[in-house]
Amino acid sequence: MEEANKKILLVEDDPNFGAVLKDYLVINDFEVTLAKNGMEGFEKFKKDNFDLCILDVMMPYKDGYTLAREIREKNKEVPIIFLTAKSMKEDVLKGYKVGADDYLNKPFDSEVLLMKIKAIIQRKASETKTDNSKFEFQIGKFHLNSKLRFLTFDNEEPIKLSPKENELLKMLALHENDLMPRELALTKIWRDDNYFTSRSMDVYIAKLRKYLKQDEEVEILNIHGEGFRLVVKNKVAEEK
Amino acid sequence: MEEANKKILLVEDDPNFGAVLKDYLVINDFEVTLAKNGMEGFEKFKKDNFDLCILDVMMPYKDGYTLAREIREKNKEVPIIFLTAKSMKEDVLKGYKVGADDYLNKPFDSEVLLMKIKAIIQRKASETKTDNSKFEFQIGKFHLNSKLRFLTFDNEEPIKLSPKENELLKMLALHENDLMPRELALTKIWRDDNYFTSRSMDVYIAKLRKYLKQDEEVEILNIHGEGFRLVVKNKVAEEK
DNA sequence: ACGCTTGTTAATATTTGGTTAATCTATTCA
DNA sequence: TGAATAGATTAACCAAATATTAACAAGCGT
Numbered sequence: 001m002e003e004a005n006k007k008i009l010l011v012e013d014d015p016n017f018g019a020v021l022k023d024y025l026v027i028n029d030f031e032v033t034l035a036k037n038g039m040e041g042f043e044k045f046k047k048d049n050f051d052l053c054i055l056d057v058m059m060p061y062k063d064g065y066t067l068a069r070e071i072r073e074k075n076k077e078v079p080i081i082f083l084t085a086k087s088m089k090e091d092v093l094k095g096y097k098v099g100a101d102d103y104l105n106k107p108f109d110s111e112v113l114l115m116k117i118k119a120i121i122q123r124k125a126s127e128t129k130t131d132n133s134k135f136e137f138q139i140g141k142f143h144l145n146s147k148l149r150f151l152t153f154d155n156e157e158p159i160k161l162s163p164k165e166n167e168l169l170k171m172l173a174l175h176e177n178d179l180m181p182r183e184l185a186l187t188k189i190w191r192d193d194n195y196f197t198s199r200s201m202d203v204y205i206a207k208l209r210k211y212l213k214q215d216e217e218v219e220i221l222n223i224h225g226e227g228f229r230l231v232v233k234n235k236v237a238e239e240k
Numbered sequence: 241m242e243e244a245n246k247k248i249l250l251v252e253d254d255p256n257f258g259a260v261l262k263d264y265l266v267i268n269d270f271e272v273t274l275a276k277n278g279m280e281g282f283e284k285f286k287k288d289n290f291d292l293c294i295l296d297v298m299m300p301y302k303d304g305y306t307l308a309r310e311i312r313e314k315n316k317e318v319p320i321i322f323l324t325a326k327s328m329k330e331d332v333l334k335g336y337k338v339g340a341d342d343y344l345n346k347p348f349d350s351e352v353l354l355m356k357i358k359a360i361i362q363r364k365a366s367e368t369k370t371d372n373s374k375f376e377f378q379i380g381k382f383h384l385n386s387k388l389r390f391l392t393f394d395n396e397e398p399i400k401l402s403p404k405e406n407e408l409l410k411m412l413a414l415h416e417n418d419l420m421p422r423e424l425a426l427t428k429i430w431r432d433d434n435y436f437t438s439r440s441m442d443v444y445i446a447k448l449r450k451y452l453k454q455d456e457e458v459e460i461l462n463i464h465g466e467g468f469r470l471v472v473k474n475k476v477a478e479e480k
Numbered sequence: 481a482c483g484c485t486t487g488t489t490a491a492t493a494t495t496t497g498g499t500t501a502a503t504c505t506a507t508t509c510a
Numbered sequence: 511t512g513a514a515t516a517g518a519t520t521a522a523c524c525a526a527a528t529a530t531t532a533a534c535a536a537g538c539g540t
Contacts, residue, residue, distance in 0.1 A: 147419055162497055163465060200499060206519055224507060402486055440488055446530055464496060
């Protein structure tokens with residue numbers, strides 16, 4: 001996955017402290033949205049997609065717990081860290097009940113916060129990678145299941161695909177009727193772009209063509225010097 | 241889901257404190273294994289399947305961080321909480337680097353610990369899809385009762401399955417017609433993923449195939465480099 | 481100690497996957 | 511138009527993964 005900067009929603013009523021903390025996080029490559037109370041925090045939360053929320057507990061209008069509960073209603077996944085000046089037991093317990101991921105007493109060490117943030121975000125990331133997103137494709141009369149590495153034509157016996165065949169066909173399918181740059185497949189699938197991997201890729205293109213020639217409507221065209229194009233007749237490149 | 245008691249590995253060198261904490265957790269319906277140093281902790285960890293590890297940082301022979309690192313090598317999922325007397329920043333950072341889920345300074349409030357435990361275990365529970373409750377499966381013309389470890393075909397004499405045969409077949413059945421990753425079975429059933437356990441698993445796959453070949457409709461396919469797939473013909477992988 | 485079950489390791493065969501080579505065709509551009 | 515470069519296709523080859531059977535070791539109840 002592309003390592004876009006992680007977005008953090010920071011809700012803190014003390015403008016000085018808020019600004020300092022925001023700067024610190026920005027310096028550490030996070031994209032930070034600062035809200036100065038619970039109300040504003042919730043509005044901003046609804047308008048964007050955050051990877052993490054850091055909420056001050058004591059705030060006017062709407063305290064951190066209430067905000068956390070509202071956020072949880074919208075999103076049961078997003079990690080929440082509470083900041084509090086008090087270290088009262090009741091508060092800590094309340095925080096965990098609302099579904100906090102962590103808890104930090106002020107004053108706290110900024111490096112510790114940073115570490116917690118990284119730990120939490122990394123944990124989420126490792127959970128998300130079990131996300132197999134899209135793995136089924138219709139290619140003319142063919143059906144590709146790239147998780148099971150099967151290519152099925154009509155009701156015939158499925159063709160077993162090797163990992164490379166599978167990934168290459170999947171990548172072509174993802175660019176159906178559009179250019180699939182050679183370099184893309186080489187860097188993503190072969191993890192190296194040189195003369196030999198390029199020859200290897202040609203071999204795989206040939207294999208795929210052999211499979212696909214059962215269907216008149218489907219073919220892999222070469223775009224000289226650029227890459228390949230999986231053509232499915234009577235269909236046009238679709239936007240996403 | 242069956243609320244089996246959650247298993248906690250508690251590693252604490254102070255025998256008094258360890259015993260008290262263990263009792264407290266047992267009273268709160270956890271199943272606690274107490275180890276009095278890092279060595280013992282690791283041995284016990286390898287022998288069982290824990291839902292959570294609570295590690296004291298300062299211990300003779302093998303400190304908490306080292307132990308945590310070893311545990312992480314075996315299992316990247318299990319939550320780890322550190323206990324420490326010191327509240328040195330370096331220690332906290334070190335803990336997070338090793339992959340801690342939380343951090344608690346002694347003396348701490350036992351209720352807070354309990355809350356953290358519950359929060360962490362709940363989080364894991366909602367992530368994991370390892371369904372522990374189901375124990376009866378229809379596999380083509382076979383019926384598997386994984387509690388009694390019986391595999392029945394038609395009205396023939398039931399086949400007794402060994403624990404490993406049973407768990408492996410169950411795991412395949414849970415993924416019927418879908419990929420059952422090799423690594424999943426190895427980490428869950430064999431608790432270790434290396435060359436030898438992998439060979440061992442192959443042996444068990446062969447045994448299961450022998451049992452299953454009575455039914456034409458059922459077979460275990462290999463997906464090279466990925467895992468296995470229990471195929472039941474005239475059925476399709478179901479979405480959830 | 482004996483037999484039985486269970487699981488691991490070994491030994492060996494087989495299959496699969498991927499790269500490279502060899503040869504041939506197509507495209508580009510000077 | 512004819513090198514030079516890019517792509518196509520088939521086959522040879524090697525390494526890694528899997529299959530299968532057998533030998534072996536540990537644990538356990540009798």
